[in-house]
Amino acid sequence: MKFLFIDTSSLYLTIAIIDDNKIVFNHKEQVEKDMSSKIIPIIDNGFKECSFSIKDINKIFVVNGPGSFTGVRIGVTVAKTIAWALKIDLIPLSSLEFIASTASDKKYLVPMIDARRGNVFAGIYDQELNNILPDVLISYEQLSKKIDESYQQISYHLDNSINPDGDILKVINKHLSDKSVNPHSLKPNYLKLTEAEEKLNDQRNN
């Protein structure tokens, strides 16, 4: 089986091509701006280095959030367009789960992405990437009440260059038999309304 993995949810653009459970192309690059102008050239280059073409891919795995709104949209747009055009399976992945796939000796992992004003996008996963607390936007204060020293906290800020160092194969294998989603209905998992929607909701509730 041949897979394409795309993650644009942080400042890092990660593209991987997997063949027979081996990563045959892996590109990870910090991209300050114009992520959209870099992604297809990198994918194109990746397949040039492989012995097969993008048309041979069986499934696309794409990180669809939470994370940088614009960043996530670029990866999701590429993934859904390819999946639609080539009629191949499309599997969304959580950015937090990807972070949680980092090696740790703790029982539980608590991946977090800074969401400003004391809030984080966070989830809780065990070593096998079973989801204990579904991805949520939560205040750090509230989150810290749910965890103790048996939890490994891994936090990232979207606006600095910390490099999410997940285990691509581990995450993909966990979701190998997930049901493919219809490319038309795939959208980013923002976990957050836009400010305009929040304000409008507040006005309506008052």
Added chain:
Amino acid sequence: MNKTYILGIETSCDETSVSIIENGDTEIATIISTQITTHANYGGVVPEIASRMHIENITIVIEECLKQANMTMDDIEAIAVTQGPGLIGSLLIGVTAATTLAYIYNKPLVPVHHIAGHIYANNLVSKMQFPLIALVVSGGHTELIYMKENYSFKKIGGTLDDAVGECYDKVARVINVPYPGGPLVDKLAHIGSDTYNLPLPLDDNTYNFSFSGIKSAVINLAHNEEQRGNTIRKEDLCCSFQNRVVEILTKKTMKALKEYNVNNLIIAGGVSANSGIRDKFTTICAHDGINLTIPNIKYCTDNAAMIGAAGYYAYKLGIRSGYDLKAKATMNLY
């Protein structure tokens, strides 16, 4: 003549649109998914919401367009996409999808300037005759452009402050007309009389426009009437405002036609749907023997048909982008 089909993609603001155009002048299919009712809740386009809606719609609109045309991507010769100017988050969805399609199907990728698109909406009405003067009027632009031939754009004048559409929206807000206010101001103008004394905007020898003065005059007038406890006669204010705007637009445009010795005029952009502008230009051009083209109302606002039309001429001229195409919030046509 061989038939060349261009797939056009436009996502620069709040419309997700895809179109297939034959030879730059014939529409095969166009899908426009507008977000206007959503943004009306906020009194204007919210960029983040627009981006979110584009990504939900983009592949659906592409598929619908191919279906409507009864075509597959194999029938398409090149992919044209709006590169800018516009809302960057919105542009990114169209540019990223277009680049991905170009890569997957191994098709040429043709970047198109949004205003070039608006101008070429006229080519779908009747083949543009050169040389011509284009008056571009929209929410973001008010420009006079001289075109010697296809895809040659020379700006001869433009607004120094607000665009004409922007000015309409602000006037609408002052008199409490809901978003999008421009079309409603136009409607009210038709039932009103020109009774308010408003200044003629920047009436000088240049081809430039300035609408901040008339905008301030409307705001002050509304404010003063309110202070005096008078009710504003909205329709009369709209009529007076529209008459001044149309007067200066026609005056400078007709002067440009004369001085550049040009017989062809096209009007382009969202505000070319304004009936005051359409009617006045139609009358004057008929009188002066000017060959006037205005897009069908459907193609005055943002759409991909115009991108497919402009994209055809760009493609024939060899304008191409690699897969590293960058969306641009601001960019020059000239």
